[in-house]
Amino acid sequence: MANLLMIDDNPQSQKYLGRIIRHRTSHALVFAGDGPEGIEKIVEQRPDLLFLDLFLPGTDGFELFTTLRNHPATHNVPIIIHTAIPFDDITQIRLRRITHDGLVEFPIEASELNRLINIALKRNSSQTQKWVPPSA
Numbered sequence: 001m002a003n004l005l006m007i008d009d010n011p012q013s014q015k016y017l018g019r020i021i022r023h024r025t026s027h028a029l030v031f032a033g034d035g036p037e038g039i040e041k042i043v044e045q046r047p048d049l050l051f052l053d054l055f056l057p058g059t060d061g062f063e064l065f066t067t068l069r070n071h072p073a074t075h076n077v078p079i080i081i082h083t084a085i086p087f088d089d090i091t092q093i094r095l096r097r098i099t100h101d102g103l104v105e106f107p108i109e110a111s112e113l114n115r116l117i118n119i120a121l122k123r124n125s126s127q128t129q130k131w132v133p134p135s136a
Helices: 011-024 035-045 061-070 089-096 110-123
Strands: 003-007 028-032 049-053 079-083 103-105
Touching (some): 011 028, 049 061, 049 110, 079 110
């Protein structure tokens, strides 16, 4: 069983993904509604995999993604990008420039979501390290 963290401010998205994960896997899933809460949950939960919405209130999801990828405690944690709305052209270009572990566009088949989760977890089975905020 893996610990999964979903960073998303949309309750419908949380409910949708949560329902699939809870009914189709034995993984534990926790939620965060924005970037700062996501960091808090990373510190508390040390997730094995992150689901990240790029459009969070008060947070640039791409900057959060980069922070997580560059931090020693989370640089190996798989990150699956997810969205409930289609990406515009600029976002698609930015998305191609980052190294993520999968992309979930709603609606998604449960079997496809499970496949993405399993592949991402197999890619990196190491535990996350202790989170120490980056130096300014």
